[in-house]
Amino acid sequence: MTTTLRPASPSPRTLVPGVFRRQKMPRRRGRRVFSRRQRILFSVVNLACFFLAWELIARYGDVPTLFMPSVTDVFAELVEMSEEGILWSNLGISLLIYIVGMALSLAVAIPAGLAIGGIKVLDKALSTYVWALYTMPRIVLMPIIILWVGINDSARIWIIVLSAVPATLVVIMEGVKTVDNSLLVAARSFGASRGQCFAKVVMPSTVPFIATGVRMGVSRGLLGLFIGELFTADNGIGFIITQAAKTFNSAQTYAMLLVFVLFCVAMVSATQLLERKVMEGRRSSD
Amino acid sequence: MVKVRESAEPGGRVLAVEAHDVSVTYDRLREKDTLIALSGFTIDLQQGEFLAVVGPSGCGKSTFLNVVAGLTFPSAGTVKVMGKEVTGPETDRAVVFQDYALMPWRTTEQNVRFGLELQGRVDASTKERVGHYIKLVGLEGFEKAYPRELSGGMRQRVGLARALVTEPRLLLMDEPFAAIDAMTREVMQDELARIVAETGQAIIFITHSVDEAITLADKIAVVTNRPGRIRELLTVDIPRPRGRESRKLPEFQALRDHIWDLLADDPARGVARAAGATVEPALQEG
Structure with a gap:
């Protein structure tokens, strides 16, 4: 590119005849940055609008209450259930089952993912099954699980595990394979053993994938929890939802759905936070 | 030959590197043939000596380095480092x-x-x-x-x-400054010369910059292509420190011309020469 020195004219011509350079370049729009307070305020207003719209439609719209109870009814139901203790005991049970299921899932999926991804023979032998399990809708396993363990809490845990494990597993498994080979060569050049290569190179470079895998597992596990409670439980949030729906108690159905959604959001945001924490220290070197 | 660094070995008997008739071949599965990466490499390196290996891309100079490092194994010939045969990476x-x-x-x-x-x-x-x-x-x-x-x-x-x-008693550098911009590269060359004058180990330095090789090395192995073999082993007699000024010395220029001639005279490029085309060495200047 050539630069010509010339006194700045008010509207300098460009090299293309007839085209004048703009006086001011349009300011490049960066991404808008919101402060923390702004973000919270925005969320609150957003939610308030949602509930307001719901209330207005339920009240003045031409929708039967059975299909759409008003927000106030739903919240009244929540308060009542909370006072009766139904809400907390069932929420507690669901949470406990979920935590047990997820702890088991991660205890299986993380080591298995690292092993399958890192050991060629295992990868060749098992990855087909892992992908098959990952791809198929886990709900079809429910009848088999009931056949095996019966209708009880362990059935619920089983479906959580079978839902969460493949999701976590595939991410970690593929993550291990992305390890930069030049890092492995560098480690070997210092005389690293296979075990050292794994501990000092493979493991740390897979950490972001483990975090993502955990997040995937957490959301898949929630699906498993709900399926389990629909099919096999006599308590838990999912059970109350089905019961309420069967008895046409729509306010209670909606109330528990709301609780379930909140439960899911809490779980997923917690893991997202974890993931972000991990990623912060770990952007790639370029 | 200018010896700037004293031998670290008492008496200087044990050679830092003794490569005898080293060949490396790869069986290429897809092409169903055998690629000769290195053929009959014979080099001795004294303690504290700086060897630069110059050659075009793909001539096998990095393969030689990997053999000395113990990361690749020769298909024929022997390599000894500090008098011991190379069987894998070592702390020396x-x-x-x-x-x-x-x-x-x-x-x-x-x-x-x-x-x-x-x-x-x-x-x-x-x-x-x-x-x-x-x-x-x-x-x-x-x-x-x-x-x-x-x-x-x-x-x-x-x-x-x-x-x-x-x-280490032997430092192996595989085109260390190839990905660094030209200005920083000169600084790095000076720094390297300063550092090794202080630390005093033997060095094998792979590069495809002729100037870089002359600036840094005691000995230069000029390697030509396919199969990679040593065309000539040269000794650099230019006094140190070799800053930018020494590039103007007639010895420097004579040596540079000589190396370019060797590289241009590569039998693999003979066809182009015979046809009367100008030989444009596929190398980049430091």
Whole structure:
């Protein structure tokens, strides 16, 4: 590119005849940055609008209450259930089952993912099954699980595990394979053993994938929890939802759905936070 | 020949590197043939001597380095380092890589101690030693920086410190400055000359820059293509330190011309020559 020195004219011509350079370049729009307070305020207003719209439609719209109870009814139901203790005991049970299921899932999926991804023979032998399990809708396993363990809490845990494990597993498994080979060569050049290569190179470079895998597992596990409670439980949030729906108690159905959604959001945001924490220290070197 | 560094070995008997008739071939599965990467490499390197290996891309010069490092095994011939046959990576050698190969999750300090950790040599004095070499490569103040926060030149300084801190008797450098911009590259060459004058190990330095080789080396092996063999082993008699000024010396220019002639006279390029085409060496200037 050539630069010509010339006194700045008010509207300098460009090299293309007839085209004048703009006086001011349009300011490049960066991404808008919101402060923390702004973000919270925005969320609150957003939610308030949602509930307001719901209330207005339920009240003045031409929708039967059975299909759409008003927000106030739903919240009244929540308060009542909370006072009766139904809400907390069932929420507690669901949470406990979920935590047990997820702890088991991660205890299986993380080591298995690292092993399958890192050991060629295992990868060749098992990855087909892992992908098959990952791809198929886990709900079809429910009848088999009931056949095996019966209708009880362990059935619920089983479906959580079978839902969460493949999701976590595939991410970690593929993550291990992305390890930069030049890092492995560098480690070997210092005389690293296979075990050292794994501990000092493979493991740390897979950490972001483990975090993502955990997040995937957490959301898949929630699906498993709900399926389990629909099919096999006599308590838990999912059970109350089905019961309420069967008895046409729509306010209670909606109330528990709301609780379930909140439960899911809490779980997923917690893991997202974890993931972000991990990623912060770990952007790639370029 | 100008010997700037004294032999580290009492009496200087044991050669740093003794490569005898080394060949490396690869069986190529897809092409169903055998690629000869190196053929009949014979080189001796004294303690504290600086050998540069110059040649076009793909001539097998990096393969030779990997053989000496113990990362690749020769299909024929023997390599001895410090009088011992190479059977794998050892603590008496350290490699500096073209792509730096730094762990992105480690800070400068942690990257520098990486090799020591792998060799199980971390003790009370490690921190001080790491600090010493960080200072030696001029990275003081960047101890806590991650590779992504450093420029290319600085990253390679980390790579150099990581190799030097293990106090190897043979330093293997695989096109260490190839990915660094021309200006920084000259600085790095000067720095390397300064550092090795201080640390005094034998060095094998792979490059495809003729000027770089002449600036740094005691001996230059000119390698030609396919199969990679040593065309000529040259000795550099230009007094040190060889700054930018020494590039204007007639000896420097004569040596440079001679090397270019050797490379241009590559039998693999003979066809182009016979046809009367100008031989444009496929090399880049330092």
